[in-house]
Amino acid sequence: MKALADAQDKMRSDGLPEQAIDVFTAFYHQLEGGASGLIPEAEVEPLTDVASIASLDYDEDTLRRAAAETVVIKLNGGLGTTMGMQQAKSLLPIKHRLSFLDLIVDQVTHVRQTLGVDLPLLFMNSFRTRDDTLAALARYPKLAVGDLPLDFLQNREPRLRADTLEPVEWPADPSLEWCPPGHADLYTALDASGVLDQLIEAGYRYASISNADNLGAVPDPAMMAWFAETGAPYAAEVCRRTPADVKGGHLVVRRSDGRLILRETAQIAPEDRKAAADLTVHRYFHTNNLWFDLHALRAELDKAEGVLDLPLIRNQKKVDPTDSSSPDCIQIESAMGAAISVFEGATAIEVDRARFLPVKTTDDLMLLRSDVYDVGPDYQLRARVDDVPSVELDKRFFGAIGEFDRRVQFPVSLVYASSLTVRGDWSFGESVIVRGDVVLEDEGRPRHVASGTVLSGI
Structure with a gap:
């Protein structure tokens, strides 16, 4: 003992x-x-x-x-x-x-x-x-x-x-x-x-x-x-x-x-x-x-x-x-x-x-910071859509909060998105709009989505 x-x-x-x-x-x-x-x-x-x-x-x-x-x-x-x-x-x-x-x-x-x-x-x-x-x-x-x-x-x-x-x-x-x-x-x-x-x-x-x-x-x-x-x-x-x-x-x-x-x-x-x-x-x-x-x-x-x-x-x-x-x-x-x-x-x-809106990863954080959620007069977060889109960010580049904040400038619009999947070293300017199912593939080098870009998927 x-x-x-x-x-x-x-x-x-x-x-x-x-x-x-x-x-x-x-x-x-x-x-x-x-x-x-x-x-x-x-x-x-x-x-x-x-x-x-x-x-x-x-x-x-x-x-x-x-x-x-x-x-x-x-x-x-x-x-x-x-x-x-x-x-x-x-x-x-x-x-x-x-x-x-x-x-x-x-x-x-x-x-x-x-x-x-x-x-x-x-x-x-x-x-x-x-x-x-x-x-x-x-x-x-x-x-x-x-x-x-x-x-x-x-x-x-x-x-x-x-x-x-x-x-x-x-x-x-x-x-x-x-x-x-x-x-x-x-x-x-x-x-x-x-x-x-x-x-x-x-x-x-x-x-x-x-x-x-x-x-x-x-x-x-x-x-x-x-x-x-x-x-x-x-x-x-x-x-x-x-x-x-x-x-x-x-x-x-x-x-x-x-x-x-x-x-x-x-x-x-x-x-x-x-x-x-x-x-x-x-x-x-x-x-x-x-x-x-x-x-x-x-x-x-x-x-x-x-x-x-x-x-x-x-x-x-x-x-x-x-x-x-x-x-x-x-x-x-x-x-x-x-x-x-x-x-x-x-x-x-x-x-x-x-x-049940836990934030365990930067995927969750991106959703809550986007226009999918609003803060009401009672300070409760409410989804503006019936089907909340899914977000999957490449953990190598977005997993840490410092890297995430450096790569993603808000506001990002996901209210018309079904899903966003990011593979590789991407960054986002302000007021990017995502529509449908969008996949950004790893191109082996840093890529940037310019401010105001509309990303349209399926």
Whole structure:
């Protein structure tokens, strides 16, 4: 057990709370015992009979009562490393020089002003995003509600050597010795920071949780009223799956007790992949937008002595992703949405695709910055077309945000496009218009689309 003790000591030396160490220890024992985290197809049934957001209709008093008891929490730990960023992804400008962060603040402010409620907004930051985020939020001196903080801190844990399960040592870059514990750390971080009890003491009952890079997950009073009306301890927002969604997590029903559980891609055995990808059977994917009753979470954490019984996700990768010769390591993770299995009576609601607009790549960013999306008076992004075009940019030249910004001058019009595929070293001037299905092929040398050009495809 020396390897575990070394990992625990490393976390204590870093100042992490004992509750976070206890959670890590519980997952370590799962890992040590050979747990794979797999959820076999034979042990689950598909999710059916899901309520729909389309049927929600409440009067203003009902909306106001629910909003007055709700807190909005945004997960803001990501650095946007897949786009070559070294700061919080939420600081990226999206529309009219407004960043994710600006739009989120404006969305919450709109609900406050419309209903006359104190709707708190909190961010779960990581060690790497906290300073930049709080500096950006300083522009909004009236954002904080009462004595509530604007953020709380996500924990971190040691990465483990795949061969020995000892904590990784990497003197060349000590930051690579650490990893985030997955979004399920939300529950631990809320509790260990004291924020959970602070919210309850301030009179709040419900929490709406979503990723900061998903601008579709607006604070919707109708959703707040729906969740309050259900009396459920926990709820997940789901969307209809398409072929593009088969790699995402989806909700299923556990045969042994009828509870809803989340099955991530990493938890599907190779022999079950075909069945799991069948859209006629497993019809809904998890948007990573969820809701929970703060009192119910308090009760479950007390019952579990601070360590919720969540399934392990064993994430194996290289210590240094840029060095293929570096050792294999394991990141112990768990999904935030997996907590749905903990709460008896948890439920789900089918939402419109508009509530799922994550920005994971510069392909997504190009769409949101184009004229396909407008910002409404409620600061919600809405598509101007029924069928949003697909964008596929050559990652060699557009994958990093710096290269993307250098090569693409906005506005770019995609509202008449069906798809845009760019292969090779291209750049775009201002006011380029794309119509139909356009493919720009790699010509082996830099090419430029002049300002005002109309690109017409099939």
